[in-house]
Amino acid sequence: MEYTPARQVLSKYFSQEIISKLEEEGVKSLYPTQLLAIKNGVLDGENIVLSAPTASGKTLVAGLAALKHLEEGGKVLYLVPLRALASEKYKEFKKFFGAFGYKTVLSTGDYDSADPALGKYDVIVTTNEKADSLMRHSAPWFPSLTLIVADEIHLLGTEKRGATLEVLLTRILMSEDTPQLLGLSATIGNLEDVARWLHAKPVKVDWRPVVLREGVYYDENIFFADGSTRRIDSLGNSVLSLTYDTLRESGQVLIFSPTRRAAVAEAKKVANISRKFVAEGSKRVLQEASRKLVSLHADKLTHELAELLLRGVAFHHAGLSGDAREIVEDLFRAGHIKAVVATPTLAAGVNLPARRVVITDYRRYNVELGYQESIPVMEYKQMAGRAGRPKFDKEGEAILIARSFEEVEYLFKKYIYAEPENLQSQLGSEPVLRSQLLAVISTDEKIRSMDMLEKFLGRTFFAQRYGTFGILPLARKNLEKLIAGGLIEEKNGVLNPTFLGKRIAELYIDPDTALEGIRLFKEHESLEVLGYLFLVSKTPDMTTIGVRRGDYEYLEEVLEDRGREIPYQVPQDEIEYEFFLSYLKTALLLEDWINEVPEDSIVEKYDVGPGDIYSLTQTAEWISFSLSQIAEILGFHEHSVKLSILSKRIAHGVKEELLELVALKGIGRVRARKLYEHGYRSIYDLAVADEKELLRIPGFGPALVKAIKQQLKSPVESQEEVEGERLEEAEQINLEEYFGV
Incomplete structure (x- = not known):
């Protein structure tokens, strides 16, 4: 396909010197995606929400828009939902913008800082949560931003993190000098709604550099959406048959499995096929990668991965350590491993295309509801979008697996022919709204009256979709709770945060986390370490680990022996009791960690991965630190000191005697x-x-x-x-x- 020469279009916006450098960086022609975005004014300062398939050139649209701002003396903030994606974009932008003399920086984590040093950089890549935290701390460089890019903007509709992005963008929309906004996504059902909310132009592109063929596999045949059929040699297993068919034609395959356990099991089966396709030149690299993994982590899960790498296959899920996941991604991109079996989290994260994508199951077990449910169409589209490697494949295939002929028709109708679901605001959730209300009142002096608060809520995506009728009564109810908790004061219609309320907002924790800590501080002069860890595990900010049937006896023995250390009554309700044991199990994992139990032993004992340990300890460290700050403010000195020491122990995984070292x-x-x-x-x-x-x-x-x-x-x-x-x-x-x- 012939593409439009970049010089022909960009000469209106950039000097010849910049265009020559762009060509040196590989930008010699423009995709239809980039042309349409430019036509709609992305380089003229227009707000744009761009919906285009994976690998169709959205990142370069952002890169060109950012370069235009930098050349004019501006500053750019690039938002992503996940740390892994932030790291990927940082590497890409550091090289790209560095060629023009601009500095790029990555900033994630540490939610109690304004990070003034970030002001020295031209392009700041960060997560939505970190950017929200920076705004709460009134980062001095924030007003100098001239372009904000919200990548994967469809995550606005996700339950846990969507409200953060919504409130962040709403506050930006209400700022005095609103920067240019650019939203990027591969899948937005109600693109016009999102664009209208952001005062932006909706731009939808269906073009892909690699043709995507979607189909359903059943009974040794792939039935494609275009009406064609392809027969596959059967190996007695659907996944193995599709994998072998891909690898023997020099392709790579990305297999999505519904659970971590299933992903590991599937990878072990695939290894019997993939090992035959490992190139001689790849064997040394894979051996080095395997040795590196074993030297980094001693747990069984990582050792299983290291063994599989030698056979040209890997599994990929959040239980793996960050360095292990990165090694898998780099090896797959370089073509050294031929197949990756992943959980769907990969589809929403880093860019990892493959010749063929196989979705093994369209059902997912919902732990909270206790039954299997169908995955959303948007999730399917995200996974399918990974099919097709630009510059390597003429076409990519996304294949669903059916278990009956009736299911073939169902999968076509349910997923392949369907449009992604409309994005829904998450501000209608009471605890979510309460946290966000405290944040905006505490950190934005313009929103200190009911009138201004109503105006703010009226500017949200929630109001864009449903009006303010549903959210205003809920906001008033939440304000009453914040006032009763001593976090906000109301006098003559003016809302002011207390010192405590402002600090809680700055610490980036749920108000209920703080209030639960305060309640215990008042009831107990001091707690044992396990008591503090149980408190941390019970807070709404903490993720807990599930309880298996085999855990009950062990956990109940701990309760019998050490129940006095836990500042809570054991609940009688069966469901509440299971939650209680989950908090206890999480607290015991953290206790083992700070008592220097080896990582591999923790992995084995609690049925978690190194990545889970990292995630749990990072969150627990932050909650402990935040609670220590709150205790100090309120004069609970002993609680403050103990929690401060605990947070440091969690950060390093050591006994107190090693903190100095x-x-x-x-x-x-x-x-x-x-x-x-x-x-x-x-x-x-x-x-x-x-x-x-x-x-x-x-x-x-x-x-x-x-x-x-x-x-x-x-x-x-x-x-x-x-x-x-x-x-x-x-x-x-x-x-x-x-x-x-």
Whole structure:
């Protein structure tokens, strides 16, 4: 297909020098997606909501719009829903904008900072939650933003995170100098509604660089939407048959499985086929990757993955550590592994295209409801959109698997011929709205009266869809609870946050988390460590781990032996009791972590993955820190001190005696324990230690010992230097740095 030369279109907007650099960066022609976006004014400052298939060129639309702003002295904020996607975009933009002399930075996590150092950068890539936190802290550089890109904007409709993006964009829309807004998505059912809310033009593109063929597999045949049929050699298993058919034609396959356990099991089956297609040149790379994984993590799950890599296949889900997931993604992109079996979280995250996408099941077990339900059409479209590798494939295939001939027709009607669901606002949820109300009242001085609050709510996507009739009574009800909790004061129609309320909003926690902590602080002068961990696990901000049938006996024994350490009555209701045990199990996992139980033992004992441990401990650390701050404000000094120490222990996974040692860079929980066991129990001990003696400790080489000594000699850095260094460290290690390939 002939594409329009970029120079022909972009000469209106950029200098010849910039256009020449764009061509050096590979931007020599423009896709229809980019042409239509430009035609609709994306380079003229118009707000745009662009709905276009995966790999059709949406990111370059954002890149060109950002470059236009940067050339005019502007600043760009690029929003994504997930950290993994933020990391991917950061790497891409650092190279792209760096070619023009502009600096890109990645910022995720740490929700209690205005991050003033970010102001030194031209392009800031961050998650929706981090951007919301920055706005709550009145980041000084925020008003200088001239373009905000909201990638994967369809996640506006997701239950847990959609309201954050909605309120963030609403506040931006109500700012005095509203920056240009660019929304990007592959799937929006009600595109016009979203565009109308953002005062933007809706731009819908159906073109793809690789033709997508959607179909259903049944009884050794693929029935395609265009009416054609293809017979597949049967291997006695649908997934194996489709995989073999793909690999023997030099393609790659991405298989979506409904659960983690199913993904691992499916990958093991696929390994018997994929191992035959591993190229000789890939074997050394895969061996190095496998060794790297084993050296990073000792748990069974990672070892299973390491074994499978040698056979050209991998599984991918949130239970894996971040570095393990990144290794899988890089190896697949480079063509070293031929098949990846993933849970659907991958479809909403990083870009990982394949010749054929196979969706093994359109049903998903809903833990909260207790039964299987059909996946949304939007989720199917996200998975199907991964089919087809630009520059490698002429067409991509997305295949659903049917279990009966009747189901073939059902799958076509339900998913292939269907449009994605309309996006729905999540502000109608009472706890969600309560948290957001506290945030806007606490951190936006313009919204301090009922009139202004009603005006704000009237500007939300919820009001765009349903009007304010449904949300105003709910807002008043939530305000009453916030006032009763001492977080907001109302006087003569003016709403003001209390010092406590403002701090809770800044700490980025649910008001109910704070109120639950305050209640316990008032009832108990002090708590045991397990009691604090149970409190943390019970808060609405915390994710808990499920209870298996085999857990009951063990957990009930813990209750019998240590029940006095838990500041809650054991509930009699069967459902509440199961939740109670889930909080206890999560608290016990955290307790094992801070008592330095090895990661692989925790993985085995609690049936979690390294990625789960990372996620749980990150959240628990933040909740503990936040509760310590709240306790200090209210004068509960002992609670504050204990929770502050606990948050540091959770951050590093150590007993209290090691906290001084793990404060050093390069010293984690394992190395700190080795130092302690060899008699180095403080910073002073290390400062006066002989380097030759330190080198005798297993795992302490010359470079590490030198780095430790250098830290102890260095003068205290300025806050700005520390912040800048932290931002630079945000860049993820890529495959080349791992293996030198």
